[in-house]
Amino acid sequence: MRHPFILTLCAAAIGLSACEQSGEAEVERAMQDINVVDETNLNDVMLTVGDPNEAVRYFANASTNDPGRIDLERGLAKSLIRARRTEEAVGAWEAVVENDEATNTDRVDLADAYIRANEWDNAAATLNTVPPTYETFKRYRLEAMVADSRQQWEKADSFYETAVGLTTRPATVYNNWGFSKLTRGDYPAAERMFVDALRFNSNMFTAKNNLVLARGAQRNYAIPVIPMTQIERARLMHTMALAAIKQNDITIGKSLLNDAINTHPQYFEEATRALEALENNTGN
Numbered sequence: 001m002r003h004p005f006i007l008t009l010c011a012a013a014i015g016l017s018a019c020e021q022s023g024e025a026e027v028e029r030a031m032q033d034i035n036v037v038d039e040t041n042l043n044d045v046m047l048t049v050g051d052p053n054e055a056v057r058y059f060a061n062a063s064t065n066d067p068g069r070i071d072l073e074r075g076l077a078k079s080l081i082r083a084r085r086t087e088e089a090v091g092a093w094e095a096v097v098e099n100d101e102a103t104n105t106d107r108v109d110l111a112d113a114y115i116r117a118n119e120w121d122n123a124a125a126t127l128n129t130v131p132p133t134y135e136t137f138k139r140y141r142l143e144a145m146v147a148d149s150r151q152q153w154e155k156a157d158s159f160y161e162t163a164v165g166l167t168t169r170p171a172t173v174y175n176n177w178g179f180s181k182l183t184r185g186d187y188p189a190a191e192r193m194f195v196d197a198l199r200f201n202s203n204m205f206t207a208k209n210n211l212v213l214a215r216g217a218q219r220n221y222a223i224p225v226i227p228m229t230q231i232e233r234a235r236l237m238h239t240m241a242l243a244a245i246k247q248n249d250i251t252i253g254k255s256l257l258n259d260a261i262n263t264h265p266q267y268f269e270e271a272t273r274a275l276e277a278l279e280n281n282t283g284n
Helices: 004-047 052-065 070-082 086-098 104-116 120-128 137-149 153-164 171-184 187-200 205-217 230-246 250-263 269-282
Strands: none
Touching: 004 052, 004 070, 052 070, 070 086, 070 104, 086 104, 104 120, 104 137, 120 137, 137 153, 137 171, 153 171, 171 187, 171 205, 187 205, 205 230, 230 250, 230 269, 250 269
16 A cells, blocks of 8 residues: 655655755855855965065965965965075976966066076076067066077167067166166166166166166266155265276265265265275375
């Protein structure tokens, strides 16, 4: 004899169990999606965290727990660059590029790491693996630096010019380009490049110092009219003094060192030592 009531209950129980299992699976999937979003946000935060070594530890642990995740490998490589752990960063970027999901951006970042490690041939070889259709500011800036290292001046100028056209913040490119001109002995062109760098970033002290070097190399010992703090002015006078002394313009060098010492709001040890050494050597 059949028992329809019992069969109905059984069917309902089976359906309820299936629904519960289906619901649990959906909840699990939803929670996984939330975890992915949270992890992505955390990864982004760690890439800009104040202590880059903390970010290195985070991404190193995450990569160990989830090997092969290229986003975690990238995070580790970027964090090592930020922490200035260059040799480790090279290895980390090499691991990223070996990943099947690696992009041309990753290869350019590897080239950047090679340059930081002074591995110019490896940087050039890596950039050669990037197709010419991949045109970015960073790629051309690195190409220019590699050309500079090989004294391929025409190529360097071409790459610098292209890089400048691909960014709205070209101060660092102009500064690098100016230093390239300074290395070649083209001091007027170097001076123009450093002025352009400061036009886009008036706070870049490296460009200010390089500008003084370019002017000093032309025996123009006047401090340029550019925005500067009192401490910066003293430091620039010190740089200009050394440029003058190098060209045997001793009297001008002494005067500039004295001005630097008097201008600096604190005790200016480097300028004081340079002046004492100069006076001892000249017997004055």
